[in-house]
Amino acid sequence: MSGNTDKIAISVKGLSKTFKIPIEEVSGIKSKFLNLFNSGSGYREFTPLNNIEFTINKGDFFGIVGKNGSGKSTLLKIIAGIYTPNKGTVVVNGSLVPFIELGVGFNPELTGKENVYLNGALLGFSHKEVDNMYSDIVEFAELEDFMEERLKNYSSGMQVRLAFSIAIKAKGDILLLDEVLAVGDAAFQQKCFDYFEQLKKEKRTMIIVTHDMAAVKRFCNRALIIRDGHIEAIGKPSEIADLYTEENIERLNKDQSKEVEKSKTDLRLSIQKKRFKPEEELAATISYTPPANIPTFINFSILRNGSVVADYNTKNQLDLHVKSGEVKFKLTQPLNDLNPGTYDIYLSLHGLEDNHLFNQLQKAATFMVQGYDESRDGPLKLDGKWTMLN
């Protein structure tokens, strides 16, 4: 393995971390003294990370995703050397510049310039090294005229811009960014994203932690998803991003199903799975108990980001009359006209004669069409034709 050190940037092996959380806050000698007598019960053990193992190669743009509380932040803090692991090792080859939070150690009473140097020193850069990065940082932050002013006179936008510029212009071998990919106004955000593209091309080693799956798909070449303290998957960013989205869908669907059961007509919808390839068909099973002797119809809509993509109903299509009990039927929907993305299904039950709304399911189900194609966006897969004219 020794030959790999020039290829591997970070290697994490068998990493576990357990926190001892005092059940009753023990921050005084008296309580410590009292706790001596009822020993053992003073702590609750909490293991945010369990047997984590992965490597990041030099030149990787590595994404780490996971729900809140999944253990991402703890993992980052261990990589950054802030926490000490209970078990396992983290080997970092090269200098690591971590940004767990922007503008840590900024002092409002110091000038912008002084803050850059102080922040640099905290990150382990010498005065000379900061000298070399300084003009780059100031230029990127667009704060050339303000560096001699005290930080407290900066607007909050200026402060984050300065902090962010230090973060991404810091000349470390490995850059670690937690939850911040872009700050400031739209123009500055665009600039941040452009700069990431550039970093990616330059093969800088980057680790980003984010909830922004579009960014993961766009920038990362590898990613991992962490769930309840262990690595659920590691591999292609598009797959990892899909897994993450799916996890969130599951959580949403779980919340929805509770409401559904309450309604009188017992309107239900279930789909065979959550993730579809574009060439697959969605099959939904719909069931409900119709109000006595009233003819009804079902309206079905597909939405993306809250706007309707398609909307149709069972009128003149399907006779939903049954003598008694439950109506149950199936709907199949090809998905090849949809672009990759996440869609919601809206379902409603109406009276056939007066359109009266008996029941509705706002988000009856959520599903996802897989894949990522940067040449198209929006819900519908409409292909215009491009033609060169010169």
Added chain:
Amino acid sequence: MKISNIFSRKNRILLRELVITDFKLRYQGSVLGYLWSLLKPLLLFAIMYVVFIHFLRFGEGREHFAVSLLLGIVLWTFFTEATGQGMQAIVSRGDLIRKINFPKYVIVMSGTISALINLIFNLLVVFVFMLFDGVDFKWTALLFPLNIIELYVFSLAVAFFLSTAYVKYRDISHIWEVLLQGVFYATPILYPLQMVIEYSVVAAKALMLSPIAVILQDARFNVVSQNDTITNSQLIDNTALLLLPHLLVLLVVVVATFYFKKHQKFFAETI
């Protein structure tokens, strides 16, 4: 925390940056700025000088009593400031420690160095008073830096110990405050050691087991007055007992280093 790391370039730079920042911020916004570093002790000591000469009669008939007293107070102030700031160092920068990994001892040291800078300014002012009071130069003054170094090392070690304990037990700050008050009166700062000897030699010997008292008396002997300062070596003739206060300093250094080293890894999650 290897010894070679302690004075590595990177850590020296960070230490310097923190000390400079601290110094810059201290007189931020005041018209006279850094001048206060000298002006403040000058004015304070002028008041004390008058008070000591005219109201506190402990030192009647003793050589340069006022200057001796002033030096004692200056050294004591350094000890309280260095240990106090050192103790708070880790906790007050908790936010930083939770977000960035950097050598923790640097912030404890930066607190004590700020106090050291203050001490140097104060000593300059004491020097002015010495001239004013007609204190003669003595060759033993060359030993004075050694007294300061020992005092600094002792203060730093105490600061390391306190800062670590303070992360876990916030009671420490109150305990330390009370303890300092006790040690203050148990140290011949306001009163001359001769007064205690006249009362009880055993008590005087007991007082001189404290490193602070020993350093203080030695410093006074070296720079202020050799005739009217009783040092440990004049009081005690047992070599072992003479060494005891210095060994105590060494012991505190060892224990504090070990204690700090053991716990610093967990500061980020305990704070």
